[in-house]
Amino acid sequence: MKIHKEYSLHAENTFGLPCTADCCAVYGSSAQLERLSAIARKYHRVHVLGGGSNVLLPPHLTGLLIHVKSRGIRLFEETDTHWIIEAEAGESWHNFVRYTVQRGWPGLENLALIPGTVGASPVQNIGAYGVELDQRLHSVVAWHIPEARAYTFTPKDCEFAYRDSIFKRSAPGTWLITQVRFALPKQWEPVLSYPDLRQEASLQDELTPQAVFDAVVRIREAKLPDPRKMGNAGSFFKNPIVSQQHFQALRDQFPTLVGYPIGNEQYKLAAGWLIDRAGWKGKPVGAVAMHARQALVMTNLGGGSLRDVDALAEAICTDVYERFGVRLEQEPVRF
Numbered sequence: 001m002k003i004h005k006e007y008s009l010h011a012e013n014t015f016g017l018p019c020t021a022d023c024c025a026v027y028g029s030s031a032q033l034e035r036l037s038a039i040a041r042k043y044h045r046v047h048v049l050g051g052g053s054n055v056l057l058p059p060h061l062t063g064l065l066i067h068v069k070s071r072g073i074r075l076f077e078e079t080d081t082h083w084i085i086e087a088e089a090g091e092s093w094h095n096f097v098r099y100t101v102q103r104g105w106p107g108l109e110n111l112a113l114i115p116g117t118v119g120a121s122p123v124q125n126i127g128a129y130g131v132e133l134d135q136r137l138h139s140v141v142a143w144h145i146p147e148a149r150a151y152t153f154t155p156k157d158c159e160f161a162y163r164d165s166i167f168k169r170s171a172p173g174t175w176l177i178t179q180v181r182f183a184l185p186k187q188w189e190p191v192l193s194y195p196d197l198r199q200e201a202s203l204q205d206e207l208t209p210q211a212v213f214d215a216v217v218r219i220r221e222a223k224l225p226d227p228r229k230m231g232n233a234g235s236f237f238k239n240p241i242v243s244q245q246h247f248q249a250l251r252d253q254f255p256t257l258v259g260y261p262i263g264n265e266q267y268k269l270a271a272g273w274l275i276d277r278a279g280w281k282g283k284p285v286g287a288v289a290m291h292a293r294q295a296l297v298m299t300n301l302g303g304g305s306l307r308d309v310d311a312l313a314e315a316i317c318t319d320v321y322e323r324f325g326v327r328l329e330q331e332p333v334r335f
């Protein structure tokens with residue numbers, strides 16, 4: 001296992017924040033797990049990093065960083081109804097989705113083009129275009145770093161919620177997800193509930209997993225900034241959940257407000273609409289700004305610092321609360 005001292009993470013986080021880690025262990029396969037735990041015991045702080053597409057890093061990261069680079073995809077099991085596919089944590093999520101669709105194992109196509117790794121996908125229960133990971137998950141194999149022991153989690157064990165799981169809530173350095181298994185139904189049913197997909201003309205002519213995959217890629221490319229060209233970590237805030245009364249009161253005042261019912265007399269609001277309406281779209285603060293096509297995505301205009309990120313985030317949270325009485329919660333994980 002490679003161990004690096006003074007390891008630069010500048011190019012390893014999609015927001016492009018400058019960061020140097022004291023010590024970095026590059027994890028490549030399960031055979032290294034015992035040794036990894038032994039190394040981790042020497043450090044007071046341990047962090048796990050995948051593709052760095054949902055993190056905000058400090059300029060200097062103390063302790064041990066485990067950088068996940070393991071590779072491998074296999075058919076784990078075939079039942080009458082499902083293909084169970086297992087992938088190593090370090091696989092690129094988007095490449096994995098493309099591979100499953102091409103192999104004739106559909107079900108993940110709505111989650112195309114989400115940056116990052118397979119291992120991080122259960123951490124915030126990734127979701128997009130009408131599908132959340134928990135709907136396709138079979139199990140998660142995770143290594144308890146302090147105990148030096150592997151556990152298998154069923155979807156119920158993962159305590160999934162919107163952009164949340166037991167892994168996201170655990171103390172950093174507790175879990176290293178090593179493999180994720182997906183249950184992909186043999187009887188494919190397209191999910192076209194998301195408005196952007198319902199309106200997609202190309203799907204009227206041809207409705208296949210590959211066509212849905214292609215449509216999702218096109219929609220995302222038109223809306224979201226490419227992190228290789230403009231630093232960002234996807235949605236900067238979660239979409240807030242409010243009571244029915246609060247939603248109604250806001251709708252009366254702002255008829256174009258975007259939100260939809262999620263059961264239990266609760267509504268999920270489009271945070272992008274709130275931020276857009278409050279006038280923050282494209283307005284720079286230091287070297288960061290909310291994206292001109294998607295106000296929920298904070299972008300690095302070049303040389304942005306964590307201080308800039310915090311200043312803009314705080315200004316937006318305060319303003320949105322004063323205007324709409326809604327508290328925004330940050331989505332990316334802060335190390």
Ligand code: FAD
Nearest residue numbers: 048050051052053054116117119120126127128177233234
């Ligand atoms: P990282 O950023 O490296 O890590 C994120 C968290 O997961 C950290 O807490 C880290 O410690 C933990 N972690 C990572 N790997 C492991 C592991 N193997 N074991 C244990 N913990 C681990 N998210 C969505 O849900 N839907 C979207 O549509 C979406 N769109 C995005 C679009 C863009 C342009 C960008 C930049 C981001 C987007 N995201 C989206 C957020 C992000 O892509 C996902 O959260 C992704 O799963 C993060 O993967 P990663 O490997 O980069 O994780």
Ligand code: EPU
Nearest residue numbers: 128129234235237238239258270272273276293294295296
């Ligand atoms: N909107 C505006 N102005 C904006 C942006 C959005 O008015 O600048 C309104 C529009 O009316 C739009 C609605 O907000 O119809 C919703 O916007 P969009 O479809 O772009 O989705 P979102 O709610 O902003 C969520 C996820 C994304 C995911 C998409 C598609 C969260 C926090 N974000 O964004 O996930 O890709 O839906 O499912 O739930 C991420 O988590 O990083 C992420 C990108």
